[in-house]
Amino acid sequence: MALQQRPGMLGIGCSNVLARARVQQCLAAASHSNMPCLPVLLHVNGSKKQGSSFLSSQRIGLSRRRRRRDLSGVVVAEVSAAAGVTPASSSSSPGGISVSDVLWPSAGAFLAMAVLGRMDQMMAYKGVSLTIAPLGAVCDVLFTAPGSPAAKKYNMFVAQIGCAAFGVLALSLFGPGWLARGAALSASIAFMTITGASHPPAASLPLLFIDGPKFHHLQLWYALFPGAAGCIILCLIQEVVIYL
Numbered sequence: 748m749a750l751q752q753r754p755g756m757l758g759i760g761c762s763n764v765l766a767r768a769r770v771q772q773c774l775a776a777a778s779h780s781n782m783p784c785l786p787v788l789l790h791v792n793g794s795k796k797q798g799s800s801f802l803s804s805q806r807i808g809l810s811r812r813r814r815r816r817d818l819s820g821v822v823v824a825e826v827s828a829a830a831g832v833t834p835a836s837s838s839s840s841p842g843g844i845s846v847s848d849v850l851w852p853s854a855g856a857f858l859a860m861a862v863l864g865r866m867d868q869m870m871a872y873k874g875v876s877l878t879i880a881p882l883g884a885v886c887d888v889l890f891t892a893p894g895s896p897a898a899k900k901y902n903m904f905v906a907q908i909g910c911a912a913f914g915v916l917a918l919s920l921f922g923p924g925w926l927a928r929g930a931a932l933s934a935s936i937a938f939m940t941i942t943g944a945s946h947p948p949a950a951s952l953p954l955l956f957i958d959g960p961k962f963h964h965l966q967l968w969y970a971l972f973p974g975a976a977g978c979i980i981l982c983l984i985q986e987v988v989i990y991l
Contacts, residue, residue, distance in 0.1 A: 851890070851988050851991060852890035852891050855886070855889075855890040855984055855985065855988035856887070856890055858984055858987075859882075859886050859980070859981050859984050860878065860883075860886075862980060862984065863877040863878045863882065863977060863980065866980075874961055875961065875962070875965070875972070875973065876973065877976070877977050879974070879977070880951065881948045881949065881951045881952055881974065882948075882974075882977045882978070882981065884947070884948035884951070885903070885948045885977070885978060888946075888948065889985040890988060893985065896945050897945060897947060897948075900982065901944060902943075902944040902945055903944075903946050903949075903978055904975055904978060905942055905946075906935075906938075906942075906944040906945070906946035906950075907952065907974040908971065908974075908975050909935070909938045909939070909942070909944070909949075909970075910935040910938065910939070910952045911949075911952040911956065911969050911970040911971075911974050911975070912967065912969075912970040913931045913938065914931045914952055914953025914955070914956035914957055914969070915956060915966060915969050915970065916931075916934075917934070918931075918956065918957050918963070923957055923958070928953075928954055928957055928958075931953035932950060932953060932954065934953075935949065935950050935952075949974070952974050956969055
């Protein structure tokens with residue numbers, strides 16, 4: 748009698764092993780394809796309910812993981828949109844940049860330097876120049892990012908005048924050297940922070956005055972020329988470029 752039951756027991760064991768293998772294959776395919784597997788009933792010890800509950804728990808776990816992943820993607824997208832951050836693919840791809848985005852800023856920068864250079868020739872007898880390095884950075888801000896805080900007229904002129912004045916003051920107090928540079932730069936940054944006039948190109952004006960002997964004779968006039976005067980010309984050219 749015992750011998751007659753052994754084949755049946757072996758058959759049940761083999762069927763259980765095969766059923767478990769099918770379930771594992773189904774779950775593996777579902778995890779790779781993010782799709783719930785088809786209902787497979789396990790005949791474990793003659794019970795279909797146990798297999799069904801096992802598959803249901805696995806499908807619930809997969810659906811929960813998918814919901815968490817989708818929710819995290821939505822949250823990241825909303826945070827990026829609120830912060831004004833665009834994906835790198837859309838901002839860096841050549842297809843997202845039009846010809847006018849490249850042509851007009853470049854043309855505006857060329858026109859600005861041409862006008863400033865012509866004015867330099869007219870004022871060569873005074874020994875000063877409008878084509879100073881900080882105005883190159885101002886061109887980049889005005890023509891490529893006209894809507895940025897650094898391109899606002901208030902920020903530009905307040906920072907240009909204040910930072911240039913700090914350069915003159917630091918030179919008169921400490922003389923040329925590292926102490927004057929450090930004091931002028933720290934005072935300029937503090938001034939822009941207190942006044943809310945954020946304009947990074949203006950931070951180089953005090954260093955330019957301290958290390959440029961050709962500007963020393965201007966004294967406090969340096970606060971208006973060449974920085975502020977050059978910015979007036981650049982703003983006029985910017986309006987033309989934006990209009991075009």
